[in-house]
Amino acid sequence: MVKSASLDTLQQDLRREARSLGFVACGFADAGEDPLRTGRFEKWLGAGHHGSMEWMESRKVQRASPQGLWPEARSVIALGMSYAPDVDPLALEGDDERARISVYAQGRDYHDVVKKALKALARWLIEREPDSELKVFVDTAPVMEKPLGEAAGIGWQGKHTNLVSRDHGSWLFLGAIYSTLEFAPDNAGRDRCGSCRACQDACPTAAFPAPYQLDARRCISYLTIEHKGPIPEQFREALSNRIYGCDDCLAVCPWNKFADTAHRHLKLAPREELAAPRLAEFLAFDDAGFRKFFSGSPIKRVGRDRFVRNCLYAAGNSGNGELAAQVEVLRSDPDPAVAEAADWAAMRLNPSP
Template identity: 55%
Template sequence: MAADPRDAIRKAAGALGFDACRFASAADPWGAGDRLHAFVEAGRHGDMGWMETTRDRRAHPTAMWDGARSAVVLGLNYGPGEDPLPQLDDRSAGYLSVYARGDDYHELIKGRLKTLAGQIAARTGQDVKVFVDTAPLMEKPLAQRSGLGWQGKHTNLLSREHGNWLFLGVILTAAELTPDPPEGEHCGSCRACLDACPTQAFPAPFQLDARRCLSYLTIEFAGPWPVEFRTATGARIYGCDDCLAVCPWNKFAQASQEGRLQARQTLVSPRLSDLLALDDPAFRALFTKSPVKRIGRDRFVRNVLYAAGNSDDPDLIPLVVALLDDPAPVVRGAAVWALSRLFPEGFATERMAREGDEADAEVLQEWRGPLPPLYGEGG
């Protein structure tokens, strides 16, 4: 009997540091494309225009590569080892999502996937393509189809072995590999993730409105936020772990053993006072190799200012006032809001000094009254 090529692939994946390796058909029909279409048609993708422009290619793996026959789905554990949510209690510190506290996982996984893909191509003699989150491929439905886990009511992937803390990578191949059994849904009546969301971003179980999600707002959205989300963000300045961290399945998760994914101490509860002082070179130095660097200094400091406005820390007032003159309008506008929260008695004086010289319409709106709830929503 010929050896099963999957055994060698799994062994090679483990040697490269992956914590899970499963196989799925890349050619069989699925309903994920219809769900994506409904998501975009409802406008729930917000400003992520790339989701609309690549919708047809995302609808199915073969829509992007008609030669795809099998998917090798890899998982890399980034579990924190303990519940990170108590860190939110310190309002003088910023909260960065667990996944962003170490090296950028895209770069870490991509190199390993390329190595494994080369080995698969050599073994099978068939073409391969590698994907890590940045290409138009829906990894989570493939992961569920492979049996690696299932998409929970929060739409994220979770597993019985690793909880909610898995990075995904996919290798598509023209080789016909026997698929693993798919994973069923094991959420039952639990709705912990839905109830934990600070912004009520889930219109219904298994549905997400990205426009209300703090991960979308802190990372993808470029402009000023509606007020309700500014107050709801608390100390969250990059991403949000609430729906992940409260899941009961995390009781089976283990702390990540991958050194490059270990949290840097400078990124665990960093002081808001230090972050408000970041100029562009200092921002780049602090977040070297980190996914945070991709959003840029201005958007990041905007996030920090919203957290500062929620901090009740008067020591931040001089730093906020200094940012009223920042070159970036999105920073100036966020500074106006933070000042109104931290120093309401001095707000009128600062407005009189600056409003007449302000040329940006959105910053002027902040001086005259911040954006109302659900500003800009539609669809």
């Protein structure tokens, strides 16, 4: 173990190295269990707000604290990488020809970009302290990145439950490094939402039963990405032209006025063809075409069937009769959820007299 003065220097050097690798936020937290954080998580699970995401409950002990996953951990290095959008994510609202894809999914798969930078930072740290151990995580392990980010002072969990930064708004990809080094923890992020409820009021499906609480079962991001099979009819109209994710609660956050695309990682720039895509092109996808088009994209993980299902709901909401022929073809799709969505869209586009 290095002396505290040397560890303090290492900590400051690590912050600088993180910035050089494209992270705009870096903070430190203790790896022990936080009873308040654990209690909130247990309450959320107990209410069933995780929907069909069974992995949230099956590994809840490991999610409860970093040491629950890795007992040797002593510190958490929380990191944020900006993906601030170029344009207003709400600009395509209600467009009858074009679809809306969440900002985070318009560029390269963030898992790859963030993890590559995390691994580079991990190598740097091991070179400095070869006797230490660490583990890197980005969204694919039982790690509570958002509350850990708040504990490490890089932001606070807003009323929409996402992390908000004073400097970068709501547009941060989060990663974490668990370390056996005992870094000095930063002050936790201070809640600065105040009386604002813009995110609550913006939600198309009323997915927030109360501020700081999210019922995933009503969330468009969950419904279009995680939910398998037909989406409940009560939410279909509210989907509008959203086909992958939803940014509404993030887009209206006043703190986004401080977000700047100049701080966005170069590899997270949006693909031009995903910024304002035409529904007609996506309705024509077969499995091979879908996989080819979305190679290197986080969208690829939902598969062609779930994606086209979403596009059919958007088609049904569009009122655009020019899409009716494509919808009709998909009524005989071999995937039951796609065929059912096509039936629903067809009835919306061609209502009985």
